[in-house]
Amino acid sequence: MYRFLLTPRWWGINVFVLLAIPFCVFMGSWQLSRFEDRVQDHRTATEQAASGRAAAARPLESMLPVDKSTSGRRVSASGRYGKQLLVPGRELDGKRGFYVLTLLRTDAGKALPVVRGWLPGTADAARAPAAPAGEVTVTGALQASESPGSNGVAAQGGLPAGQTGVISSASLVNLVPDELYDAWVTLDKGDAGMKAVPASAADGTGLDLKAFQNLGYTGEWFVFAGFVVFMWFRLLRREIEFQRDAALGLVPEGSDRAPVPSG
Structure with a gap:
């Protein structure tokens, strides 16, 4: 059969x-x-x-480039604060607000984007505390450059002057004259009464x-x-x-x- x-x-x-x-x-x-x-x-x-x-915080240069093994690690860098930008549309603790991002010009001659903290509400330069003057040393979590769609980052266009939708060297290169690190740092403690922005995991993790x-x-x-x-x-x-x-x-x-x- x-x-x-x-x-x-x-x-x-x-x-x-x-x-x-x-x-x-x-x-x-x-x-x-x-x-x-x-x-x-x-x-x-x-x-x-x-x-x-x-x-313990490590020197910034020793932790670059940012990858899965270095993202979120504590680093330190010294320099002088320069241009300040706002990053609107960022949530923290279930509330909507904005980051205060300030460029730190290091001794190496390059600028490091530093998120000094978060404030609730609509992005307003008048509400953002001014950065400390003179030589400073910052300590915080190392982060990779963002891209639209990663870690909840929205693609925003047509923002007012002094604002950026994405924290990345590619987006900031047109806003500041300095050579930029392909990384950024979020401070361990929020500066000038602002809330500290927690580090996020690297893309793909x-x-x-x-x-x-x-x-x-x-x-x-x-x-x-x-x-x-x-x-x-x-x-x-x-x-x-x-x-x-x-x-x-x-x-x-x-x-x-x-x-x-x-x-």
């Missing part, structure tokens, strides 16, 4: 099934490993941020939409594998029923193969 499995038609079906199932399992396992990697990155970033707050997309794709690939097995058994059962009906003479003459199952 099962000799039909040796026909060219069933050879094709069997080869397809034998290739499709391992492929689906492999792809599902790969997507699962991607999700597990993101979970581990998130755990590592969280532990790093917690330990970084207690660790959070349990964001992409992480749960990997988990969703994992389920889809395993469902595909199960569907292939289900359809193979369904075709097999229909073929057996056809062979049985043919043996009993219930199939009209000239019918030499089972109909394709519907649905």
Whole structure:
């Protein structure tokens, strides 16, 4: 009864099934490993941020360029404050407000964007405290340049003079004449009564939409594998029923193969 499995038609079906199932399992396992990697990155970033707050500050230059291993680490830099900008539309403790961003011109001749703190309400230069004069040394968490869509950063255009929507060297290069570090620092303690802005995890280390997309794709690939097995058994059962009906003479003459199952 099962000799039909040796026909060219069933050879094709069997080869397809034998290739499709391992492929689906492999792809599902790969997507699962991607999700597990993101979970581990998130755990590592969280532990790093917690330990970084207690660790001794390192010189800025020794922690550049910013990557997953240095993001959130405490650094120190010395220089003089210069141009001040506001970063509107930033939330803290469930309230909407703005960052006060001041450029620190270091002894190396480059400018480091420093978030001195956060204030609630609409961005207003008159409300932003002036930066300390003279030589200062700042200590805070090192952060990578932002990009629209990362860490909740919105892409804002047409902002008034003295404001920027994204803290990055690419966005600030057109607003200040100084050469910029491709990084920024958020102070450990808010300056002049402002609230300190907590450090955020580096891009790609959070349990964001992409992480749960990997988990969703994992389920889809395993469902595909199960569907292939289900359809193979369904075709097999229909073929057996056809062979049985043919043996009993219930199939009209000239019918030499089972109909394709519907649905």
